[in-house]
Amino acid sequence: MAVIKAINSRASIANAINYITKKEKTDEKLISGYNCRGINALDEMKATKKAWNKTGGRQYKHFVQSFSPDEDISPDEAHKIAAELVESWNKFKGYEICYATHKDKNHIHTHIIVNSVNFENGKKFCYSKKELQDFKDLSDNNLLKYDKSICEKNAEITTFNINEYKTLEKAISSKYESWILNIALAVNSAKQTAKSVEEFTNILLQKGIKAEWKDSRKYITFKDKDNNKVRDKRLAETFKIQIGKEALINEFQSNSEQFRRQFTGTNDIETEMRNRQTERISAEIERRKSDKSRENFTDGIITGAVVERTDKSRNAERRNSEIKNNPQKPRKRNHEFDR
Numbered sequence: 001m002a003v004i005k006a007i008n009s010r011a012s013i014a015n016a017i018n019y020i021t022k023k024e025k026t027d028e029k030l031i032s033g034y035n036c037r038g039i040n041a042l043d044e045m046k047a048t049k050k051a052w053n054k055t056g057g058r059q060y061k062h063f064v065q066s067f068s069p070d071e072d073i074s075p076d077e078a079h080k081i082a083a084e085l086v087e088s089w090n091k092f093k094g095y096e097i098c099y100a101t102h103k104d105k106n107h108i109h110t111h112i113i114v115n116s117v118n119f120e121n122g123k124k125f126c127y128s129k130k131e132l133q134d135f136k137d138l139s140d141n142n143l144l145k146y147d148k149s150i151c152e153k154n155a156e157i158t159t160f161n162i163n164e165y166k167t168l169e170k171a172i173s174s175k176y177e178s179w180i181l182n183i184a185l186a187v188n189s190a191k192q193t194a195k196s197v198e199e200f201t202n203i204l205l206q207k208g209i210k211a212e213w214k215d216s217r218k219y220i221t222f223k224d225k226d227n228n229k230v231r232d233k234r235l236a237e238t239f240k241i242q243i244g245k246e247a248l249i250n251e252f253q254s255n256s257e258q259f260r261r262q263f264t265g266t267n268d269i270e271t272e273m274r275n276r277q278t279e280r281i282s283a284e285i286e287r288r289k290s291d292k293s294r295e296n297f298t299d300g301i302i303t304g305a306v307v308e309r310t311d312k313s314r315n316a317e318r319r320n321s322e323i324k325n326n327p328q329k330p331r332k333r334n335h336e337f338d339r
Helices: 013-020 038-051 075-088 129-145 162-172 179-193 197-206 232-239 245-325
Strands: 002-007 031-034 060-067 097-102 109-115 210-212 221-223 229-231
Touching: 002 129, 013 038, 013 060, 013 097, 013 109, 031 038, 031 075, 038 097, 038 109, 060 075, 075 097, 075 109, 075 129, 179 197, 179 232, 179 245, 197 210, 197 245, 221 232, 229 232
Parallel strands: none
Antiparallel strands: 002 060, 031 097, 060 109, 097 109, 210 221, 221 229
């Protein structure tokens, strides 16, 4: 049984191709290209981008065709199946593709890197959910030709292990009890209301589930009362729920904000709006007072200057009038000094 996954990666196209073609993970014979040579794929993809002047934005799309560890398949056979899949999907027409089959894990899988720019018309590679499902269906049809098992379809669960799938399918239909489903339901329920990591773990403890959340570890481990353990990564992949550390922290922040708005948010917001309005009014009053003070001060200076000039003029006129009305007699000459 094989599944098709669309991978969202932030790595550069060079890093992506270098990763899938690492010697520790694959062999030269398990590296191939479609519409390009596998060993020169990076250079050819870059040349296409440059030719169409589309070197920015999204650089590639990454798919993985991964087989179950229980599948009886060789790396060569998996690579052949991947080659037929790449060549048969019409969405890949005109796009350069580098694909490599890895054999370093207990499950054989093939990475598929698709250039984002079409070398024939310069169009960017894109697809809809329906087209992605068509790609998965095409993979299943190719697997049947090689007598390989195909992935069971269920909107709620996805798992490599067929026995686990059947158990979960029965559990979801309430015909069976599954510890992993019970943990998943408890975790999903707790994250809907928890506003912090501490509250989240306490809610789970009340349900008989211990959450081992450590900053030094990448994943969260959930353990029930019977010591059954499962990591958040496996639950996320199986039940398609976002329960990684980052996703949960974002959920807690959202719950906390919603709680604040529901119980205290309305009054707080109204009070804050009133306070802000009061502050604006007070600031405007102070501004006007300041402007008025400056205006009065200026007027005072001008008025004082006018008054001063007027007083001086009046004094001068008064002196002139006195001189006219009382002319001074000529001073007598002292002849003693002439002697």
